Amino acid sequence: MGVNQSDVNAAKSILWPDEKVEVTVRQRRVGPGGSVTTPTSVLATDKRLIILNRANLGIRQDYEVIPYKQVASVRLEHGIISSSVFIRVQGYDVDRGLLKNGKQEGEIDGLNNKDAQALSDYINKKLEDSDSMPEGEEMDNGVGGFTYCTKCGTKNPASAKFCSKCGSPLR
Numbered sequence: 001m002g003v004n005q006s007d008v009n010a011a012k013s014i015l016w017p018d019e020k021v022e023v024t025v026r027q028r029r030v031g032p033g034g035s036v037t038t039p040t041s042v043l044a045t046d047k048r049l050i051i052l053n054r055a056n057l058g059i060r061q062d063y064e065v066i067p068y069k070q071v072a073s074v075r076l077e078h079g080i081i082s083s084s085v086f087i088r089v090q091g092y093d094v095d096r097g098l099l100k101n102g103k104q105e106g107e108i109d110g111l112n113n114k115d116a117q118a119l120s121d122y123i124n125k126k127l128e129d130s131d132s133m134p135e136g137e138e139m140d141n142g143v144g145g146f147t148y149c150t151k152c153g154t155k156n157p158a159s160a161k162f163c164s165k166c167g168s169p170l171r
């Protein structure tokens with residue numbers, strides 16, 4: 001498992017003070033699976049996933065935050081040259097989000113095999129951890145519906161137009 005310090009620095013303004021980055025992976029810049037224009041970095045912290053579009057930093061939609069609570073499943077696909085991590089995320093817009101692949105899952109492609117393995121292992125571990133956590137505030141989840149802020153990960157009512165914590169527009 002590796003953490004790339006330059007990715008951590010790029011995400012500095014997004015990270016919470018007590019948040020710890022555990023794994024970082026980066027899409028290849030060129031070549032099969034990798035994209036030249038959007039070498040996306042993914043940071044798995046102890047609290048959430050941060051998808052960083054480094055090509056667009058400073059421009060709209062330059063990052064997304066996905067709390068582990070929102071992740072339904074993760075799977076890994078090893079190719080000959082590169083690997084992809086597919087994550088199924090509740091309420092994620094697979095047509096417009098940074099992980100868009102036009103299908104039902106978000107896709108982080110163009111990863112080297114080791115990075116893809118490390119990322120999917122880590123997310124799976126977090127999913128297991130949260131499964132074993134006692135049910136508390138989660139109880140209200142099935143009722144009115146919620147939407148998670150893509151900027152800070154805060155849970156908001158589905159009807160909200162702006163995040164109650166950071167004020168970002170909600171999809």
Ligand SMILES: [Zn+2]
Nearest residue numbers: 149152163166
């Ligand atoms: Zn927010």
